[in-house]
Amino acid sequence: KFVDFNEHSVKNVDILYFMKREERSHIYEIKTKSGLRLRVTGDHPIYTKNGMKKAEMISLDDVVAIYSFSGVQYVKPPEEIILDTENIEEVLEALKSKKQSLKGNSAQRSVRQILNNLKKRGLLPLRYSSPQTPYLAKILGYVFGNGSISLRTKSQDFGLFGNYQISDTIKNKKENKEGVVWFYGNEEDLERIREDIKKIGFTPSRIYKRLKEHKISTHHEDYKFAHIEIEYSFKVSSSSFASLLIALGAPVGLKTTQAYLVPKWLMKAPLWIKRLFLAAFFGAEMSPPATSDRYNFYPPTFGINKLEGLEVNAVEFLTQIKELLGEFGIETTPIMKVEHCKINEEQNTTCNYRIQVLTRPKNLVRFFRKVSFEYNIKKFRDACLAVNYIRLKQKSKILNKAKNKTVEPYADVNESYANGNSPREICAMLSTKHASEQCFLSFSEYKEKYAIGSAGLAWDEIDEIKKVPFNDWVYDITINDENHNFIANNFVVSNCGVRLLTTPLTEKDVRPKIRQLCDTIFKDVPSGVGSEGRIKLSHEELDEAAVMGVDWAIEKGYGTKEDKEHCEEYGRMEGADPNKVTPTAKKRGKSQFGTLGAGNHFLEIQVVEKVFKPDVAKAFGLEEGKVTVMVHCGSRGYGHQICSDSIPPILNLARKKGLWLPDPELAYAPLERKEEQDDLAAMRCAVNYAFTN
Structure with a gap:
């Protein structure tokens, strides 16, 4: 990442x-x-x-x-098959027996088309190790929450929900039916789901939006109101995609009216795949991170609704979710039953069952760090920030020394107040590290002060x-x-950039002399912290190199004309002016000229093991078995100091002009200013130094 x-x-x-x-x-x-x-x-x-x-x-x-966010450690998935041709055929046969089949001109032809489509996309057989499996685990989790799978005739614009009741106007017509998968949510979150669906080879629709009207029926009366927010959704009109999700365990139609469990294949998956399913499911269905009193978090809550006759299934499903969370070391409450409410004209009632993540600080941190939310940017962001906030608050409590004090510091309070300190400032001063939650930032205050962007x-x-x-x-x-x-x-x-140098040598040429070669490199290439070059330069010579670049190295016998041909700008950037470089930068650059450096700077002897694109490799002079040298270096302390010297004045200008900067190192100023022309001339010296070095 x-x-x-x-x-x-x-x-x-x-x-x-x-x-x-x-x-x-x-x-x-x-x-x-x-x-x-x-x-x-x-x-x-x-x-x-x-x-x-x-x-x-x-x-x-x-x-x-x-x-x-840390997630869980990746382990290589097994090669075991999750789905094969037979599984898809069984799903289609089961739908057919319920008069819900995905019919074309002939059932056999439809099945063959679906299987061919899935095979063409590399989805049959589907294994735990298949590259599409992680995406499918996330998509499946979201469908369990804010998605639905239905059938429709190809002449319809929207899917048929409920118990697949086909309207009287079309149920006797012999029109083709296809599977449709709908997704609902925030527009930005839905866009991420669309991108993942494309990665597994299917084409989602555009995102639709509408003003949604809600109706809630309770034991007392009906409530009907217009939602002031726009509802966003998109669909995937594909029998192959619908069949795949159904075979993976997704419920079809209205989830409240049917029994389903966590898919068996998922219960056997590596922990990181389980996490993808849960996080997407919770992104759709779990309550967001929020505080009850500005400081302490509500328990993250997840629940499902089921018809009264499906109460046992509801409990069994939530028990599986509890078990999965337990594998991450996350503790939850016992399953709770909530009051009934009506859902339709037939007076059928649903029962709501829910579980909550326990709010002990370590438990909440573990949940937000390891599982968190997928396909819900806002929940994920707040979960990340909640981790930091809880840890800071807990550390503050641990460091609390004031709780054992018995002296009432009234005199200190009066003196501080007289000096113009606010009550909050006085509280912070007298509480050492922590006095009470009211002296600590609220969660919303923490987010305002410390959050960076929305990720x-x-x-x-x-x-x-x-x-x-x-x-x-x-x-x-x-x-x-x-x-x-x-x-x-x-x-x-x-992270780092690198340079690859070719040689005319083969591995057979080099392998017998590898030890001697390494010894020579260590001897001839100064490296390590504080390393100094063997080329002793005067100030004038350093300035010449900063202006001439690789031409200086060629003139002094340190390079060839061919080297110049393989450098950007032919190894020399025009407009360099060493008079614009500070004495501090020159002092650092003079001693480090001709050194590799330390840290992540390296020089490595390599061999071309395999060529994947022969035409590209040929253009770069690369062949299998040829020895190359990869090096990462640069302008060393010279360039670093030039950058350090140039940023503060530009930052001051930005502050004076009230410019917003996403990063101080992205400070900018008009190029026509003399100061910026000077900075540019100094930076060109750093570039030429790097070319030469």
């Missing part, structure tokens, strides 16, 4: 590269006030309110971005930073997105 800083949203992305190296010195252990911990090398950047900062530069005054991100203050000895492997990844970051241990951290 990574953060899209333009939208302040959290998205999934493919990993381009995985890297590891040994760290034989130390790392930093950073702990936030909400209790999150990160162990990281000193030069790895972490996202703060002031942009990305290296871990070694972070102080107790910094505030970092966190993402509290569940939040700011968290640093509580502790320790430099600890370390002698083990450290790891890093590069993602396939322009937002160069990813989420690690709930922190937002930077």
Whole structure:
């Protein structure tokens, strides 16, 4: 997962590269006030309110971005088959026996078309390990909640609900019927479901909207009112899709009138697949995270309605949900029965049964962190923020020293009030870490102060930073997105770019001399924290390199003309002016010129194992068995200092003009200003330094 800083949203992305190296010195252990911990090398950047900062530069005054959802550990699913051709045929036969079959010109032809459609999409056989299974688990969970499966004639615009009663005007006509799956919810949430449906090969409709009229019947009277909110929905008109969901265990028609349970295949699935089903189900059906008194949370509540004759099924279904939650270590209340209410003209009554997640702080945190909600952005966001809020509040209670005090500090109160402090400020001062909930931020106040966007991100203050000895492997990844970051241990951290160098050598050439080669690289390529280059430069020579770029390296015999051809901008960006670079940056750059660096910087000897696109590989000179060198480096402390020097003045300008910035490192200013032209000239020096280095 990574953060899209333009939208302040959290998205999934493919990993381009995985890297590891040994760290034989130390790392930093950073702990936030909400209790999150990160162990990281000193030069790895972490996202703060002031942009990305290296871990070694972070102080107790910094505030970092966190993402509290963790889910559960991924385990490789088994190859066991969930559904096969026979299962779909059984479903269609069962519908046919109930006069609910999905008929075409002939039953046999319809069945064959459905099976072919599912096979064409790679959905038969469907295994736990199939790439579509996670999406189907989520979609199925939502259908159990805010979805419905019905039959309709192809001449109708909307599905037939209830007990599949076909109206008198069409029930005797021999029109084709098809399965229709409807989804209801918030427009943005429905869009996410639509995208997932596309990923498994089906085409959803556009999203419809209408003003919904409600009618509620109770033992006392009927209430009918217009909903002031627009109802959003979309449908998937596909007998194949409907048959697939039914075979996976989805109920057909009005759920209140029939018995169903959690699908057997799901009860045997890995925990992370169970989580997808539950989270989508709860996204549709469970109450949102909310506080009863501004500080303490209502218990998350989930219930179902059933006709009186189906009460046993309701209890059995909720018992299964309780068991599934128990697998995550989440405790719930006993099943509760709520009062009856009428639902139709036949005076049939439903019984409501519900369970609640216990509100003990650790239990709530576990639920919101591990299970949470899918297909409901608002619930998910508030669940993430609730985790941080509960942890901060609990820590404040643990640190409460005032509860054992017996001295009444009236004198302190009077003095503080006379000095102009507000009652809230006085309460905060006299309570040490915590006095009462009324002195702590309410949940709504916490969200207003600490929330970042709508994806569940939040700011968290640093509580502790320790430099600890370390002698083990450290790891890093590069993602396939322009937002160069990813989420690690709930922190937002930077990812890396890399350079691949080709060689004319093969693995057979290199393998016998690999040890000698490694020794030579360690000898000739300065690396590590504080490493200094062997090229001794004067200030004038550093300035020349910053202006000339790769041309300087070629002139001094450190490169070839061919190297220049393979660099962006041919290794030299015009307009660089070293007079715009501060002495501090030059001092750092002079000693580090020609060094690899430390942290996630690396040089690795690799071999091309497999070519997937021969034409592309040929263009880059890559062949199977050829040895390559992958390197990640850059402008070292020179470029870092130039950036650090340029940001504060631009931030000051933004504050003066009242500009809103999604990230301080995205500070901007008019290019025609002399100050920005100077910054641009200095940044071009950093680019040329990186090319040359």
